[in-house]
Amino acid sequence: MKHRRKTLAAALAVAALCFAATGAQAQSKIKVGFMLPYTGTYAALGNAIENGFKLYVQEQGGKLGGREIEYFKVDDESEPSKAVDNMNKLVKRDNVDVVVGTVHSGVVMAMAKVARDTNTLLVVPNAGAGAVTGPMCAPNIFRSSFTNWQPGYAMGKVAGEKGSKKVVTITWKYAAGDESVEGFREGLKSAGGEVVKELTLPFPNVEFQALLTEIAATKPDAVYAFFAGGGAVKFVKDYAAAGLNKTIPLYGPGFLTDGTLEAQGAAAQGMLTTLHYADGLSVPKDKAFRADYTKSYKSAPDVYAVQGYDAAQMLGAGLAAVKGDVSKRNDLVAAIENAHIESPRGAFTLSRAHNPVQDIYLHNAATTENKFEGVAVKGLADPARGCNMK
Numbered sequence: 001m002k003h004r005r006k007t008l009a010a011a012l013a014v015a016a017l018c019f020a021a022t023g024a025q026a027q028s029k030i031k032v033g034f035m036l037p038y039t040g041t042y043a044a045l046g047n048a049i050e051n052g053f054k055l056y057v058q059e060q061g062g063k064l065g066g067r068e069i070e071y072f073k074v075d076d077e078s079e080p081s082k083a084v085d086n087m088n089k090l091v092k093r094d095n096v097d098v099v100v101g102t103v104h105s106g107v108v109m110a111m112a113k114v115a116r117d118t119n120t121l122l123v124v125p126n127a128g129a130g131a132v133t134g135p136m137c138a139p140n141i142f143r144s145s146f147t148n149w150q151p152g153y154a155m156g157k158v159a160g161e162k163g164s165k166k167v168v169t170i171t172w173k174y175a176a177g178d179e180s181v182e183g184f185r186e187g188l189k190s191a192g193g194e195v196v197k198e199l200t201l202p203f204p205n206v207e208f209q210a211l212l213t214e215i216a217a218t219k220p221d222a223v224y225a226f227f228a229g230g231g232a233v234k235f236v237k238d239y240a241a242a243g244l245n246k247t248i249p250l251y252g253p254g255f256l257t258d259g260t261l262e263a264q265g266a267a268a269q270g271m272l273t274t275l276h277y278a279d280g281l282s283v284p285k286d287k288a289f290r291a292d293y294t295k296s297y298k299s300a301p302d303v304y305a306v307q308g309y310d311a312a313q314m315l316g317a318g319l320a321a322v323k324g325d326v327s328k329r330n331d332l333v334a335a336i337e338n339a340h341i342e343s344p345r346g347a348f349t350l351s352r353a354h355n356p357v358q359d360i361y362l363h364n365a366a367t368t369e370n371k372f373e374g375v376a377v378k379g380l381a382d383p384a385r386g387c388n389m390k
């Protein structure tokens with residue numbers, strides 16, 4: 001009898017321990033690692049992404065999939081040569097459950113390699129490198145933003161339809177600029193135009209003068225430029241200061257004026273660009289998002305904030321499906337793949353390569369807003385060339 005009581009007591013103690021362990025796991029926080037630029041020409045973009053992500057989590061009471069979130073941060077400086085070490089700080093040192101990053105296409109390619117090698121869940125909230133949802137696509141890699149091809153292609157179509165036959169392109173020489181120009185060329189060609197000269201300078205150089213002189217001498221029908229952040233501010237101002245905006249329309253993906261209009265002032269007025277976000281959309285979700293964001297951060301949101309917000313929504317959809325149990329990776333991935341994201345940009349779904357299929361808008365810079373002018377291309381999916389999802 002005494003022996004039976006002892007055995008029962010031991011069994012109860014083991015059960016209590018197991019219960020405590022499960023409870024502790026359920027209570028532990030999900031570790032989210034932000035790998036973003038917090039310094040340099042893309043610093044404002046990184047901050048807006050983090051703000052957008054945290055806003056969504058805040059709206060969910062600080063939890064995703066029933067679990068609180070703990071944040072870890074690394075400044076990637078938009079520096080590809082430091083990307084593997086930076087990624088390993090989050091993956092190996094901090095042991096995060098998911099990495100959210102980054103802005104720069106060169107950095108994201110190194111991140112995607114580490115994510116593939118370590119099977120780390122990666123949500124890309126900006127960098128548009130085609131390879132990440134092309135040849136490097138993988139079940140554990142998602143993007144909440146765009147590929148560089150998407151807005152470029154849309155702008156090419158619009159420019160061609162507006163009668164631009166001969167266009168000069170100008171960009172930083174790295175994957176984002178090259179791919180943006182490729183998309184533009186394809187869209188322009190489909191509308192009867194051609195790229196007659198491609199000008200480049202190294203990232204993040206902003207000495208544009210010699211190239212502006214070359215544009216003036218070439219006298220194209222239009223110029224297509226890919227720049228973003230601080231570089232976009234300087235380029236648009238220099239273009240206007242050289243008087244080129246009076247005779248040669250300056251087009252670009254919306255990064256040329258999004259989040260930068262206030263600093264660009266008169267130089268940007270009337271510029272037409274294409275992007276998956278615009279000011280003045282009649283999307284109810286956008287109205288609420290803009291009000292909440294402005295209240296929380298005392299500044300208006302831009303496309304980068306939207307992409308951060310949607311990265312959190314995508315992760316939230318995955319975590320909700322597995323009730324916060326990240327070990328159920330296949331179910332988590334399937335839930336994100338099938339999610340219908342109610343984004344401030346308008347609802348979107350993901351392609352088989354895990355990239356948003358989305359409307360690309362035409363927007364027009366007016367005072368401090370990139371006003372919605374219309375839909376340039378509806379439901380545009382990146383071609384995802386080379387993606388062979390296992």
Ligand code: BEZ
Pocket residue numbers: 103104105106126127128129148176228255
């Ligand atoms: C990129 O490097 O992919 C990128 C950076 C800023 C804006 C858009 C794209």
